[in-house]
Amino acid sequence: MNSIEIVDRASLTQGLYRELKLDPRQTAIVAIDMHRGHLDMEVATMPAQPEDARRVIANARAALDFAREAGVPVIHVILVYRRIPGLGSEGMVSPFWRALHAAMGEKDRLTPGRNSTVCEHNIEGTPGTEIIPELRRDTDYVIDNKKRLDCFYGTDLRALLDTLGVKNVVLMGINTNTCVLNTAFTAFNFDYRVVVLSDCVASMYGDDLHVLGLQNVARCLGWVITNGQFYEKIRDGAAAVT
Amino acid sequence: MNSIEIVDRASLTQGLYRELKLDPRQTAIVAIDMHRGHLDMEVATMPAQPEDARRVIANARAALDFAREAGVPVIHVILVYRRIPGLGSEGMVSPFWRALHAAMGEKDRLTPGRNSTVCEHNIEGTPGTEIIPELRRDTDYVIDNKKRLDCFYGTDLRALLDTLGVKNVVLMGINTNTCVLNTAFTAFNFDYRVVVLSDCVASMYGDDLHVLGLQNVARCLGWVITNGQFYEKIRDGAAAVT
Amino acid sequence: MNSIEIVDRASLTQGLYRELKLDPRQTAIVAIDMHRGHLDMEVATMPAQPEDARRVIANARAALDFAREAGVPVIHVILVYRRIPGLGSEGMVSPFWRALHAAMGEKDRLTPGRNSTVCEHNIEGTPGTEIIPELRRDTDYVIDNKKRLDCFYGTDLRALLDTLGVKNVVLMGINTNTCVLNTAFTAFNFDYRVVVLSDCVASMYGDDLHVLGLQNVARCLGWVITNGQFYEKIRDGAAAVT
Amino acid sequence: MNSIEIVDRASLTQGLYRELKLDPRQTAIVAIDMHRGHLDMEVATMPAQPEDARRVIANARAALDFAREAGVPVIHVILVYRRIPGLGSEGMVSPFWRALHAAMGEKDRLTPGRNSTVCEHNIEGTPGTEIIPELRRDTDYVIDNKKRLDCFYGTDLRALLDTLGVKNVVLMGINTNTCVLNTAFTAFNFDYRVVVLSDCVASMYGDDLHVLGLQNVARCLGWVITNGQFYEKIRDGAAAVT
Numbered sequence: 001m002n003s004i005e006i007v008d009r010a011s012l013t014q015g016l017y018r019e020l021k022l023d024p025r026q027t028a029i030v031a032i033d034m035h036r037g038h039l040d041m042e043v044a045t046m047p048a049q050p051e052d053a054r055r056v057i058a059n060a061r062a063a064l065d066f067a068r069e070a071g072v073p074v075i076h077v078i079l080v081y082r083r084i085p086g087l088g089s090e091g092m093v094s095p096f097w098r099a100l101h102a103a104m105g106e107k108d109r110l111t112p113g114r115n116s117t118v119c120e121h122n123i124e125g126t127p128g129t130e131i132i133p134e135l136r137r138d139t140d141y142v143i144d145n146k147k148r149l150d151c152f153y154g155t156d157l158r159a160l161l162d163t164l165g166v167k168n169v170v171l172m173g174i175n176t177n178t179c180v181l182n183t184a185f186t187a188f189n190f191d192y193r194v195v196v197l198s199d200c201v202a203s204m205y206g207d208d209l210h211v212l213g214l215q216n217v218a219r220c221l222g223w224v225i226t227n228g229q230f231y232e233k234i235r236d237g238a239a240a241v242t
Numbered sequence: 243m244n245s246i247e248i249v250d251r252a253s254l255t256q257g258l259y260r261e262l263k264l265d266p267r268q269t270a271i272v273a274i275d276m277h278r279g280h281l282d283m284e285v286a287t288m289p290a291q292p293e294d295a296r297r298v299i300a301n302a303r304a305a306l307d308f309a310r311e312a313g314v315p316v317i318h319v320i321l322v323y324r325r326i327p328g329l330g331s332e333g334m335v336s337p338f339w340r341a342l343h344a345a346m347g348e349k350d351r352l353t354p355g356r357n358s359t360v361c362e363h364n365i366e367g368t369p370g371t372e373i374i375p376e377l378r379r380d381t382d383y384v385i386d387n388k389k390r391l392d393c394f395y396g397t398d399l400r401a402l403l404d405t406l407g408v409k410n411v412v413l414m415g416i417n418t419n420t421c422v423l424n425t426a427f428t429a430f431n432f433d434y435r436v437v438v439l440s441d442c443v444a445s446m447y448g449d450d451l452h453v454l455g456l457q458n459v460a461r462c463l464g465w466v467i468t469n470g471q472f473y474e475k476i477r478d479g480a481a482a483v484t
Numbered sequence: 485m486n487s488i489e490i491v492d493r494a495s496l497t498q499g500l501y502r503e504l505k506l507d508p509r510q511t512a513i514v515a516i517d518m519h520r521g522h523l524d525m526e527v528a529t530m531p532a533q534p535e536d537a538r539r540v541i542a543n544a545r546a547a548l549d550f551a552r553e554a555g556v557p558v559i560h561v562i563l564v565y566r567r568i569p570g571l572g573s574e575g576m577v578s579p580f581w582r583a584l585h586a587a588m589g590e591k592d593r594l595t596p597g598r599n600s601t602v603c604e605h606n607i608e609g610t611p612g613t614e615i616i617p618e619l620r621r622d623t624d625y626v627i628d629n630k631k632r633l634d635c636f637y638g639t640d641l642r643a644l645l646d647t648l649g650v651k652n653v654v655l656m657g658i659n660t661n662t663c664v665l666n667t668a669f670t671a672f673n674f675d676y677r678v679v680v681l682s683d684c685v686a687s688m689y690g691d692d693l694h695v696l697g698l699q700n701v702a703r704c705l706g707w708v709i710t711n712g713q714f715y716e717k718i719r720d721g722a723a724a725v726t
Numbered sequence: 727m728n729s730i731e732i733v734d735r736a737s738l739t740q741g742l743y744r745e746l747k748l749d750p751r752q753t754a755i756v757a758i759d760m761h762r763g764h765l766d767m768e769v770a771t772m773p774a775q776p777e778d779a780r781r782v783i784a785n786a787r788a789a790l791d792f793a794r795e796a797g798v799p800v801i802h803v804i805l806v807y808r809r810i811p812g813l814g815s816e817g818m819v820s821p822f823w824r825a826l827h828a829a830m831g832e833k834d835r836l837t838p839g840r841n842s843t844v845c846e847h848n849i850e851g852t853p854g855t856e857i858i859p860e861l862r863r864d865t866d867y868v869i870d871n872k873k874r875l876d877c878f879y880g881t882d883l884r885a886l887l888d889t890l891g892v893k894n895v896v897l898m899g900i901n902t903n904t905c906v907l908n909t910a911f912t913a914f915n916f917d918y919r920v921v922v923l924s925d926c927v928a929s930m931y932g933d934d935l936h937v938l939g940l941q942n943v944a945r946c947l948g949w950v951i952t953n954g955q956f957y958e959k960i961r962d963g964a965a966a967v968t
Binding site: 002003004005006007009011012015016018019020093094095096099100102103104105107108109110112148149150153167177178181182185186188189191192193194205206207208209211212213215216219220221222 | 244245246247248249251253254257258260261262335336337338341342344345346347349350351352354390391392395409419420423424427428430431433434435436447448449450451453454455457458461462463464
């Protein structure tokens with residue numbers, strides 16, 4: 001198969017958009033793996049496409065600044081791996097990632113057309129684990145013990161969201177079709193309202209999976225909106241409160 | 243956007259296929275939502291496409307018969323909802339599904355071009371909750387308290403897999419891009435080897451999202467194989483034991 | 485050591501009691517393992533002491549009838565084990581229970597002075613898995629896939645509580661120091677208000693551990709109250725609403 | 727009630743002791759809340775009894791040195807709380823701890839006869855969150871995002887144990903009847919072999935709950951052994967390997 005027709009669900013998503021309400025007091029942004037290991041081409045071990053990195057950083061900066069201003073908390077969740085004696089990165093117990101390294105040729109990386117490595121990715125203490133500085137403020141919350149694709153797995157994200165009184169989880173980050181989508185699934189399963197900011201996500205796995213990741217959220221489990229739509233919904237939500 | 247080019251990763255997936263080994267003693271099939279609520283057009287409240295239903299039932303029957311013969315356990319996981327006074331289906335606390343029902347016009351269903359309803363889907367005691375009889379044997383295991391998209395969430399699936407000594411989780415069922423994909427994510431996160439049987443899955447949400455689900459698994463977290471490839475891998479795995 | 489002095493914390497628990505408010509609309513009873521496998525001496529494989537069984541059944545019946553009348557939902561959670569080929573009860577993968585069976589002499593049971601068996605306990609389809617009939621009504625909720633000590637582990641209890649809007653979890657059942665205490669810990673960790681009904685719990689492991697369970701809850705994580713105190717708090721909570 | 731008779735189960739626990747095998751390659755120590763917030767009277771906000779602190783630190787140091795020498799990994803798990811605007815410590819969403827602070831008189835602390843505070847306990851950046859220096863080595867693993875009583879809840883402890891190939895979880899730390907006991911329950915539920923080192927645990931809640939916590943583990947879910955017995959079992963386990 002070479003190309004695939006996207007089913008037109010505009011009527012469905014427009015109807016859902018009208019139903020979306022975002023009270024800023026019940027909303028948080030979860031920024032996923034916005035670290036140099038994906039986004040800074042100097043040090044990235046699992047790099048996004050450079051133009052995606054630029055786009056996502058610029059748009060995320062705008063959305064995060066808006067959110068903080070509106071009183072919406074920002075939670076960064078990033079993957080960091082310990083180095084374990086006799087194993088290497090603790091990620092290397094994953095059967096898929098082990099198979100990938102065993103099979104790996106020059107062109108057989110997770111990142112089509114670009115070099116990458118799981119086993120050296122985001123080891124604790126390395127530069128890749130640093131959150132992109134312009135996306136981070138001192139008042140943000142940071143969860144830095146994500147170990148697989150789901151931001152909820154093995155972390156205190158759910159406890160933090162509930163402590164903050166959050167009902168609406170707004171996702172941004174890398175990659176649209178893995179960590180963002182997996183976190184969207186779990187947030188859906190936990191009965192949060194799930195929003196993905198399309199301007200602030202990208203996939204290192206290919207544009208097709210980026211597009212299909214967004215389609216999957218918008219048609220099966222949540223809302224995919226632009227920065228501009230996000231601002232509008234938060235302003236409407238704030239106005240409804242007063 | 244109307245159509246999207248699928249990135250060619252044949253070299254990657256072929257290399258990974260060579261690395262795949264399936265010892266039948268460490269393998270189980272998880273059959274997801276193979277119930278009449280999706281697959282029997284007479285009673286389905288969230289119907290797959292009829293031709294998909296026929297294809298999936300026929301292929302799943304063959305794969306399950308082969309598996310049982312090879313000593314591979316079969317675990318059915320199905321969604322069943324209680325009816326709660328004052329709420330209706332317990333699924334109706336989901337903000338997305340509530341919005342969907344609020345927005346719903348004639349054509350704005352989760353199932354493009356076909357009627358469907360979340361709020362009457364698979365209520366306990368209704369015919370939709372029955373597993374397709376030809377896919378079920380008395381020796382199969384059944385988990386019938388799935389409540390959202392992930393077969394692991396709120397169930398004892400992980401405990402059962404570990405009790406059975408399973409390392410390789412082979413998925414089939416409905417829908418490729420939701421319950422199958424979400425379960426694949428979680429199985430990946432838990433360090434199981436994840437296999438999806440492409441002949442035995444389908445999506446009621448559209449063929450594009452079916453393709454997404456398979457591409458996403460094959461390129462990011464596991465293996466997508468045909469029934470024939472599954473049989474070959476299990477036979478090779480059995481031969482390697484003796 | 486033969487006997488131990490219980491630290492007097494009456495001032496602490498009295499102060500806490502004054503703070504306890506139970507709105508019936510945010511309260512549920514979780515009745516733990518109130519099945520014949522513990523409470524009916526005819527068939528019990530892990531029997532409570534007979535006089536405890538009589539006391540707990542009588543008091544639980546009264547508390548449950550009161551709760552249903554007050555609109556407080558009742559959720560039964562019970563342990564049921566599959567029989568797995570080559571293993572026996574699926575409980576027998578537990579290293580502690582395996583060691584117990586290996587070490588077991590006539591007097592070395594979990595139940596001091598009474599016979600009992602883990603490996604034949606509450607196998608699906610056996611009479612032990614039946615909830616004591618006088619404690620069950622058709623409107624009660626039943627979760628029958630508990631596998632270890634914690635009612636939340638591998639079940640949809642948390643999802644059900646949240647669907648029902650529950651903030652206050654009122655526990656009763658068997659055993660005070662294991663399933664009740666473990667469930668109290670998890671409910672505390674999930675930020676529910678935890679109440680244990682002292683008239684409706686008992687331990688097959690010995691009266692000392694029954695007392696421990698209650699002391700541990702009352703001094704570290706929740707409230708231990710009598711049936712009479714429960715009725716008073718629910719009546720006060722109902723009155724505060726109107 | 728003032729004093730309680732401890733049921734004599736020596737025959738049971740002796741039989742279980744004979745069954746206990748500890749292969750050092752499948753064993754890890756989980757050291758729970760061994761921080762200055764419990765153990766350093768200069769800064770402790772929830773202090774153990776001073777004599778307990780001295781005993782536990784000395785014995786834990788010996789056991790940890792032995793373990794590292796034997797190749798048994800050491801995992802520290804400690805509670806650290808964020809300070810949340812408008813709430814204070816993130817622990818203060820707990821209904822029990824809120825009630826405790828509301829009810830609190832001079833003598834109505836969790837710690838009988840000693841002052842303590844939940845709301846100022848182990849806020850991130852404060853000295854209380856520091857692990858007792860003599861118990862920590864650079865090669866130890868540290869999990870510092872525990873939020874409630876269970877070391878597994880909201881942390882990656884289970885993933886780390888499985889990555890290390892651990893089957894036997896050896897617990898030490900504070901408090902015997904809360905964090906240690908709750909972690910013992912969850913480790914039991916996850917089918918780990920659970921061992922508590924009696925020389926290396928204590929309770930700030932009272933000696934009665936310390937004793938009963940140990941009785942509960944030894945008679946219902948695992949093994950309670952001295953440092954000397956631990957050394958013997960590890961030596962036997964190492965010898966059995968070669």
